[in-house]
Amino acid sequence: MPKEKLDFDGLCRERHLAATHQRRIIFQAVTAAPGHYSPEEIYEVVRKQIPSISVATIYKNLKTFVEAGILHEVSPHHGSLRVDPTLTPHHHLVCRKCKSITDIDAKFLDPVRLRRAPKGFKIEQFAVDILGTCSKCAKQSAH
Amino acid sequence: MPKEKLDFDGLCRERHLAATHQRRIIFQAVTAAPGHYSPEEIYEVVRKQIPSISVATIYKNLKTFVEAGILHEVSPHHGSLRVDPTLTPHHHLVCRKCKSITDIDAKFLDPVRLRRAPKGFKIEQFAVDILGTCSKCAKQSAH
DNA sequence: GTATCTGCAAAAATTTTGCTAGTAT
């Protein structure tokens, strides 16, 4: 029995998600190779196996997978461009539930340092997103 | 003479950008207070002072400001949601020019560590975006 | 059997584009 199928069904069972055919194929499409796929790219791949699939199903399930922790977002996607006037070095606390963003001064973090320089990439800046749950959301889900 | 105006005109001169009225007001709107504004939010604020402003102008100028380094993006905005199948700890090299994303194993980075815990925020994960220029883009702008 | 999920189509939201007139340098 193929390993992926086992994994996927197990993952779904753990998180009380229905292991539907569409979800299985979407998951396979995303995990077939490392990459940083957009919903549109995944749609095009999945469509080859399930021509009747709809983009809405891709979106709904990617969201579901991310919320369930089965997949990750590349960087927190805030729905639209977000611009930041603060030019002093700082990073961001990002709440996974309410998507709120809070600044945290860079001096509260040990300086980010590479142990091995990536070949051919000229580093200009480190941006750290600290993902988690803000106090407001923690209270709400506490009871 | 107000400090902001001086700063803004100087910034524009340095980067060979025309210091237009619209840009000045947009810049003031963004820098009035720390925050993480969307184009729509900025539009609503600027509209109070320049009712004839258009959303397109907001978008064009935010993009211009970000490219010029006058403002920062909160986290790299990739145009659409991007999903990542790699669950082993890793971070991302993001090219500012071509927006390409490359994985870098977490063990090539000194572990991210907080010196002071943020009050009330439950940390779940650190995501580091290493911003810079990839080798391909470096070559293109070299000559 | 019941709750959940899919497909569809339509709407909403976000972002880009082309062009003309206006403005900064």
Next chain:
DNA sequence: ATACTAGCAAAATTTTTGCAGATAC
């Protein structure tokens, strides 16, 4: 004078929604 920029309207993208029928548990 020249190059750049703003406004406008329209299009292109991206994402969400509501609901009827289908599917998983």
